[in-house]
Amino acid sequence: MHINYWNELTRNNFGKLGLAMLCLVLFIALFAPFLASYDPDEPSHSILMSPSFEHWLGTNDIGQDIWSRLLCGAKNTLLVALGVGVFTTLLSTVIGASAALVGGLYDRILMRLIDALIVIPAFIVIILVAAYVLPNVWTLIFLISVLTWQGGARLVRAQTLSLKERMSVYAARTFGANKRYIIIRHIIPNLSPILFAIFVHSATRGVFMEAGLAFLGIADISTVSWGLMMHHALRFYYLDVWKWWLIPTGLALSVTIMALVFIGHALETAMDPRLWEMEQEDWQ
Amino acid sequence: MKLPEIGTYAISFLIILVLIFLLPRMMPGDPLTAICGEEVLVEMTPELKAELMHRFALDEPLWSQFFVYLTGIMHGDFGYSYYYNAPVLEIILEALPWTLLLVGTSLVLSTVLSIFIGIESGWRRGKVSDKSLLTTTMILNGFPNFFIGIILLLLFAVYLDCLPLQGAKTPYSDLTGIHSMFDIARHLVLPLIALTLAQIPGSYLLMRNTMITTLKEPFVRTAKAKGLSEVAVRYKHAGRNALLPIVTTTGVRVGIIFTGALFIEIIFSYPGVGLLSYNALLMRDYPILQGVFFLVAVFVILANFIVDLLYRKIDPRIGVNNAEYAH
Secondary structure, eight states: OOOOHHHHHHHSHHHHHHHHHHHHHHHHHHHHHHHOSSOTTOOOSOOSOOOOSSSTTOBOTTOOBHHHHHHHHHHHHHHHHHHHHHHHHHHHHHHHHHHHHHOHHHHHHHHHHHHHHHTSOHHHHHHHHHHHHOOOHHHHHHHHHHHHOHHHHHHHHHHHHHHHTOHHHHHHHHTTOOHHHHIIIIIHHHHHHHHHHHHHHHHHHHHHHHHHHHHTTOSOTTSOOHHHHHHHHHTTTTSGGGGTTHHHHHHHHHHHHHHHHHHHHHHHHHHOHHHHHHHHHHHO | OOOOOHHHHHHHHHHHHHHHHHHHHHSSSOHHHHHHOTTHHHHOOHHHHHHHHHHTTTTSOHHHHHHHHHHHHHTTOOOEETTTTEEHHHHHHHHHHHHHHHHHHHHHHHHHHHHHHHHHHHHTTTSHHHHHHHHHHHHHHTSOHHHHHHHHIIIIIIISOOSOOSSSSOTTOOOOHHHHHHHHHHHHHHHHHHHHHHHHHHHHHHHHHHHHHHHTSHHHHHHHHTTOOHHIIIIIIIIHHTOHHHHHTHHHHHHHHHHHHHHHHHHTTOTTHHHHHHHHHHHTOHHHHHHHHHHHHHHHHHHHHHHHHHHHHHOOSOOOOOOTTOO
16 A cells, blocks of 8 residues: 555645645744743733733733734644654554464453453543652653553454565565565565554643643643643633633644544545545545 | 353452552551541540440451441441541441432433434534534543533523522422422532533444444445345444443443543532542541442443343344453
8 A cells, every 4th residue: 555645635715725734833833932022920910801902802811912822832832742643653553563464362461451451441440540649741742642552452453464475575575575674675664554554643642631630630730731821711701711712722722633533534535445436525 | 051150240340359458457557547437536535446346346357347337338238427527338328328319320321412412413424413412522532521511610600590500409498208309419410411412422432333233244335235224224234233342331431421420429519439538538437438439330340240141132142342442
């Protein structure tokens, strides 16, 4: 399965839109220090102010500038997305591919473990563990990845098993290729589309879970997190501040998740030949 | 074929059991606070401490602690909340009906709606109605469930002020019979809609995709060729055969809805186990937290098991697994 990601993504409307939205969030994350007019952590005496020329989205209950905090939150969210994406994909690949390549008892034990883990509601377990551990960003990334690799691993295993039986692999073997050569030249390159899809899905899940945990109040208070901002803002729902504090933050979060969902959908469409054919008819 | 692998579900159960046992005991600091919650410190006397140490066998090796813990759970003893001054199970059982009402109605509603719009959308594939449905649900997919809840709360309960803001019924109202039921339904509307909206995109996309692939099957053409009405082909032939994936993912969806209910209950102050565990989280009332999460996890594992069992009855072909990305 050879796929030119860029072509596939830009051919699909959802892919195009998702990429554009993600670029916007990335731009904000990178240039937040230049775009923000205030230090996001700096409290002031002007608390709970309405939007004004000085404070575009007003200020929160301890006088921090909400617009600056909103911009800064992008960095945290994207960091979690990237971290969870990379780490989960890595775990899924190592576990899934090794199960398929080694086989035997090792494969059976791992598959049984995956089956058992898949029926456990992962987010519930993550919330419980996080309630004890009180993670910072890095431990959170680790925690989410370690508890959500199972679905991806199963996909990688299935794909590796089918790749192992490819004609090209048999051909290489007849030419005397050893195991290492086959893994590096034949298995890994052909796994990459599915790995990319797993990466995007894990990143989406990471963003959602980080925001959810922060919304529950489980977050490192030294970081600027959109979920945590919503957690604080919800306490003031009876004031008008939700219009410029709660809603914009929620929208920023939703735009980020939406971007990843759109990209994921476009990739899936590109990878599933049946769906691909049908979307071709649909969207052109 | 064969029965579902009971062993697999036993392993899932064991993982949850061990996790909840090890978590408080592995944390740095005093295991007693980690097991009993921070509220226990208020009443802590040397005698109580000695008694608790003995009850949880904390001065004994880990395996005998596990044995004590296991015996407790087998007897329905999920610990004691020093915050509420009551056994954990009692408190949870009081909150559980509300959560079951919310989760149950949402599961039914979201499944029925997803099936219906999935069939219609798949049937009209490529038409304007299908494209707009697909786009709407994809956008909805980007909104986290708690933000959907917040928007509904602000719009209908705060801004328009036409539906109740919080709770599951009007306090001190002494309503009876039909009025009480109406009151409960009115309080259920917003949380239910929020939870259901968050649930629809995933199920709808699954239903639409299956419908589209089913419509390509020869038996659909046969049905059309026989001159059956369009509705009969759409629902009785194609739709019915496209139902399998949505049935098999029910177990996983129960898990997602339970997790979603946790957030939605907090937003609407709905007195179920979600709100209970949120308050426990704020109060560091660990016994409640462990109890709720243990029960929910076991419930979800059971739901998966039952679905697995039913599925093998409905479809004799092998149990293909799906919904890898459900969590």
